[in-house]
Amino acid sequence: MATLSLAKQATIPKLGVMNAVKKLVAVFALLMLSLTPVAPASAHTEIDHTTPAAGASVEAGVQNVSVVFTDKILNLADSTEIVISDAAGQAVEVSCVEVKNSSISADAFFPTAGDYEVTWRTVAEDGHPIDGTFSFSVTGTSEKTDFISCLDQASQGNVVIATPKAEPLMAAENTATDDTGIAWPFWVAGLLVIGVGVVVLARRKSSKG
Numbered sequence: 001m002a003t004l005s006l007a008k009q010a011t012i013p014k015l016g017v018m019n020a021v022k023k024l025v026a027v028f029a030l031l032m033l034s035l036t037p038v039a040p041a042s043a044h045t046e047i048d049h050t051t052p053a054a055g056a057s058v059e060a061g062v063q064n065v066s067v068v069f070t071d072k073i074l075n076l077a078d079s080t081e082i083v084i085s086d087a088a089g090q091a092v093e094v095s096c097v098e099v100k101n102s103s104i105s106a107d108a109f110f111p112t113a114g115d116y117e118v119t120w121r122t123v124a125e126d127g128h129p130i131d132g133t134f135s136f137s138v139t140g141t142s143e144k145t146d147f148i149s150c151l152d153q154a155s156q157g158n159v160v161i162a163t164p165k166a167e168p169l170m171a172a173e174n175t176a177t178d179d180t181g182i183a184w185p186f187w188v189a190g191l192l193v194i195g196v197g198v199v200v201l202a203r204r205k206s207s208k209g
């Protein structure tokens with residue numbers, strides 16, 4: 001028995017273990033290369049700016065609320081939505097919702113001071129659904145006198161009226177999110193390779209001692 005185990009040890013030279021570790025590192029590097037999305041010639045659509053700006057303070061009354069993207073967004077049926085909620089989570093009435101070229105825009109009436117959150121979703125020109133939220137605050141108070149419905153403009157040109165929903169969307173990210181389907185296999189593969197590496201090193205140590 002003792003001789004067998006000794007013979008076994010002798011057949012695993014240190015160099016072999018080092019080569020195995022090197023191979024694992026190489027495999028990991030290849031995995032990283034194949035799984036890391038290569039930046040395409042045209043980057044994914046991102047937010048250029050919003051109005052009001054995130055964190056900004058605006059006066060009570062009618063305000064235009066918009067999300068302007070770096071690229072065109074797709075004007076598909078029911079693919080775009082913008083919901084403005086007050087601090088209590090109640091949806092604020094919006095009007096004149098437009099999806100045009102690279103922006104989502106709506107008018108909203110803000111009667112009282114407070115914090116408001118804008119939740120939006122749309123589809124980027126490359127077909128990726130994108131969504132996000134941003135917040136701003138309102139100061140002062142205003143009477144609802146100058147808020148005119150723009151619903152009549154629905155049939156004009158490429159203006160689309162998105163029906164605001166009472167419930168804000170579940171998405172709670174501050175920035176535009178893209179498809180992240182590539183992230184989890186990357187981490188699973190990484191952890192697997194690290195795990196195998198640890199086992200190999202542990203075996204090497206135990207074979208030494």
Ligand SMILES: [Cu+2]
Binds near residue numbers: 044045124126128
């Ligand atoms: Cu994209």
